[in-house]
Amino acid sequence: MEGFWNIFQAFSVVLVIGGTPLLFATLGELLTEKAGHLNLGVEGMMLIGAVAGFAAGHFTGSPLLAMGGAFLAGGLGAMIYGFLTVTLRANQVVSGLALTMFGTGISSYLGVNFIGQKMSAEISAFFSPVAIPLLSSIPYVGRVFFRQDPMVYLGYVTVALLGTYLYRTRIGLNLRAVGENPGAADASGINVDLYKYVHIFLGGALCGLGGAYLSVVAVPQWQDGITAGRGWIAIALVIFAGWNPFKAILGAYLFGGLSIIGFYFGNYFSAWNISQNLIDMLPYAVTILVLTASSVRKSKEKGAPKALGVAYYREER
Amino acid sequence: MKRLSALFLALLVASATLFAGCAPKVTSDTEPQQQPEGQQEGQQGEAGTISKEDMVVGFIYVGPIGDGGYTWAHDQGRLFLEEQLGVKTIYKESVPENQEVEQVLRSMVDQGAKAIFATSFGYMDYVEKVSNEFPDVKFFHCSGYKTTANMANYFGRIYESRYLSGIVAGMKTESDIIGYVGAFPIPEVVRGINAFTLGAQSVNPDVKVKVVFTSTWYDPAKEKDAAISLLDQGADVIAQHQDTAGPQQAAQERGAFAIGYNSDMSEAAPAANMTSSVWNWGPYYVEQTQAVMDGTFASHSYWEGFSEGIVDLAPLTANAPEGAAAKVEEAKAKILDGSLFVFEGPLKDQTGAERVAAGVQMTDQEMLSFDWFVEGVEGKIE
Numbered sequence: 001m002e003g004f005w006n007i008f009q010a011f012s013v014v015l016v017i018g019g020t021p022l023l024f025a026t027l028g029e030l031l032t033e034k035a036g037h038l039n040l041g042v043e044g045m046m047l048i049g050a051v052a053g054f055a056a057g058h059f060t061g062s063p064l065l066a067m068g069g070a071f072l073a074g075g076l077g078a079m080i081y082g083f084l085t086v087t088l089r090a091n092q093v094v095s096g097l098a099l100t101m102f103g104t105g106i107s108s109y110l111g112v113n114f115i116g117q118k119m120s121a122e123i124s125a126f127f128s129p130v131a132i133p134l135l136s137s138i139p140y141v142g143r144v145f146f147r148q149d150p151m152v153y154l155g156y157v158t159v160a161l162l163g164t165y166l167y168r169t170r171i172g173l174n175l176r177a178v179g180e181n182p183g184a185a186d187a188s189g190i191n192v193d194l195y196k197y198v199h200i201f202l203g204g205a206l207c208g209l210g211g212a213y214l215s216v217v218a219v220p221q222w223q224d225g226i227t228a229g230r231g232w233i234a235i236a237l238v239i240f241a242g243w244n245p246f247k248a249i250l251g252a253y254l255f256g257g258l259s260i261i262g263f264y265f266g267n268y269f270s271a272w273n274i275s276q277n278l279i280d281m282l283p284y285a286v287t288i289l290v291l292t293a294s295s296v297r298k299s300k301e302k303g304a305p306k307a308l309g310v311a312y313y314r315e316e317r
Numbered sequence: 318m319k320r321l322s323a324l325f326l327a328l329l330v331a332s333a334t335l336f337a338g339c340a341p342k343v344t345s346d347t348e349p350q351q352q353p354e355g356q357q358e359g360q361q362g363e364a365g366t367i368s369k370e371d372m373v374v375g376f377i378y379v380g381p382i383g384d385g386g387y388t389w390a391h392d393q394g395r396l397f398l399e400e401q402l403g404v405k406t407i408y409k410e411s412v413p414e415n416q417e418v419e420q421v422l423r424s425m426v427d428q429g430a431k432a433i434f435a436t437s438f439g440y441m442d443y444v445e446k447v448s449n450e451f452p453d454v455k456f457f458h459c460s461g462y463k464t465t466a467n468m469a470n471y472f473g474r475i476y477e478s479r480y481l482s483g484i485v486a487g488m489k490t491e492s493d494i495i496g497y498v499g500a501f502p503i504p505e506v507v508r509g510i511n512a513f514t515l516g517a518q519s520v521n522p523d524v525k526v527k528v529v530f531t532s533t534w535y536d537p538a539k540e541k542d543a544a545i546s547l548l549d550q551g552a553d554v555i556a557q558h559q560d561t562a563g564p565q566q567a568a569q570e571r572g573a574f575a576i577g578y579n580s581d582m583s584e585a586a587p588a589a590n591m592t593s594s595v596w597n598w599g600p601y602y603v604e605q606t607q608a609v610m611d612g613t614f615a616s617h618s619y620w621e622g623f624s625e626g627i628v629d630l631a632p633l634t635a636n637a638p639e640g641a642a643a644k645v646e647e648a649k650a651k652i653l654d655g656s657l658f659v660f661e662g663p664l665k666d667q668t669g670a671e672r673v674a675a676g677v678q679m680t681d682q683e684m685l686s687f688d689w690f691v692e693g694v695e696g697k698i699e
Contacts, residue, residue, distance in 0.1 A: 007549065010546075010549035014545055017542070018539075018542055021538070108381055111383060115382075115385055218538050219537045219563060221537070221562065223384065223562075223563075224380075224383035224384060228536035259539065260539070260542045260546060262529065263542065263543050263546035263547070264550070266529060266696070267695075277699070
């Protein structure tokens with residue numbers, strides 16, 4: 001039994017690391033969607049962030065500039081989408097997909113010279129696990145959640161900040177109004193386009209951090225296409241989380257865990273004749289279930305922002 | 318009206334970015350090399366021969382060259398070909414295994430390709446179809462089994478190299494548990510795991526090889542997590558059948574050791590990597606391109622190993638155990654002179670049942686459809 005427990009704890013440690021890039025990307029997409037914009041460019045923004053973060057770390061040797069660069073680059077990538085969908089009011093789905101393709105292409109192009117290169121030892125040391133006093137000595141929880149790298153902690157902080165921002169501040173309320181009913185928000189004096197631009201930028205920036213977590217912290221070596229489809233999982237996760245940042249962290253860790261659970265408990269699954277393919281499928285099946293359930297209940301709290309995906313035309317109010 | 322024009326404009330911009338992102342990246346990066354004077358004779362004239370100036374060779378890759386692994390190894394072969402024969406080459410990366418293959422093949426023929434190497438299993442049917450349309454162009458398909466009059470297939474017996482890397486791993490491990498990160502439970506991967514295990518057992522009969530499958534060829538972070546899970550479960554050496562160096566990184570971070578695959582991965586994890594099973598496609602590409610130029614091409618199925626130098630073992634690093642180099646050389650010599658055959662009985666499966674009788678060698682057909690693990694492997698083929 002102790003053996004099983006140890007394996008379970010080891011599994012949980014890796015689960016948090018695997019869930020962290022998903023968490024940042026999910027929070028980014030969540031913030032974007034709160035402004036009424038469905039941005040399918042998550043994968044592209046993550047890759048832009050991954051390559052920018054790697055490049056910044058590579059050339060400056062500074063861990064903070066690496067993450068800062070990823071943040072900025074992810075945000076700027078999102079601004080392409082922002083310009084298309086806010087100012088030009090283009091179709092959000094098409095624009096988002098275009099951003100994914102653009103991000104994939106440009107990260108390959110810019111990454112050519114980094115192929116096989118690793119992050120410097122200094123940066124890796126900066127991002128190595130740090131134990132948080134007291135909390136880290138709690139059995140299991142301490143090892144799993146409070147003896148991780150600084151970016152994992154930044155993930156916790158971002159969740160708390162975002163939750164407070166969305167539900168406890170005036171600006172957060174305004175933002176939700178923009179996503180629910182931009183016409184009404186406009187009438188009450190909120191600068192709808194500004195809100196959209198700012199949050200599309202911040203959303204992209206968080207996706208960029210998610211990508212950079214992979215290239216700078218988790219792997220940490222430049223590999224082309226390093227995100228390997230995690231951006232799409234993040235889009236599903238937003239639905240799974242019901243547009244709630246606190247549920248997003250649970251979802252991100254759950255999805256992160258399901259993708260590696262077979263590595264740790266594969267022998268149990270084969271003993272019970274559970275196929276790995278079934279487990280790989282679970283996150284998506286659960287997402288569909290959550291979507292179905294929330295649609296049936298027509299819950300106001302848990303549903304998507306009303307104006308999600310709809311371009312806002314002031315003159316047609 | 319305004320809405321329509323805005324949408325139209327946006328679509329235009331979107332499609333422009335789209336094309337910027339995925340327009341065929343058919344690139345040529347050799348300039349036709351200047352011929353030294355006096356060597357012009359004998360280049361043209363003979364029927365069926367193609368001069369160096371006219372020769373264009375195409376390559377289609379399933380991944381990005383930047384994978385540092387499988388596609389990278391093929392591209393090294395392309396560069397070797399350019400260097401050796403001075404012919405022009407064109408290539409396209411990340412071609413998915415679908416209808417797009419046909420378009421890429423036709424576009425390469427349009428650009429003058431006389432020989433095309435398609436380097437992924439899933440390209441097979443498309444290559445076959447297009448080869449019938451262009452009888453004058455020679456097609457080479459990697460890792461498949463179909464041939465036509467102008468389509469050959471080729472692959473390497475990488476399992477020979479895996480057997481040798483197993484020797485290194487088997488001598489190194491102290492916990493007698495070796496972790497093996499595999500992509501998919503298909504015969505190619507299973508064959509490699511079995512050969513590796515037999516190699517490890519040849520020097521360390523107690524060794525167990527723990528296998529996990531990631532269901533992806535290419536996901537650096539997931540491959541790394543898979544390796545970490547094996548290290549968490551007691552493995553102290555990691556081997557891999559994956560396209561990135563993620564598992565090597567995991568071993569390095571945990572102070573464990575690792576065996577690479579595809580290309581020499583010693584730089585990815587200098588403190589962990591002991592050696593790598595590597596592809597060496599260059600010589601085959603040179604030989605076949607020369608044959609096409611000389612008009613001596615004949616369709617074939619090529620599956621060779623150390624004897625033709627298409628597979629190899631990267632030089633052992635300082636992390637490899639003492640005496641491993643000698644053991645490896647000894648086994649390699651035996652493979653070369655035929656006195657050692659990797660899959661020769663007696664071979665038992667995981668349940669302990671004998672699958673290959675003593676003295677019997679598995680046939681190519683049996684090896685190509687491997688669907689069982691040898692004794693000592695912990696893992697399951699679904």
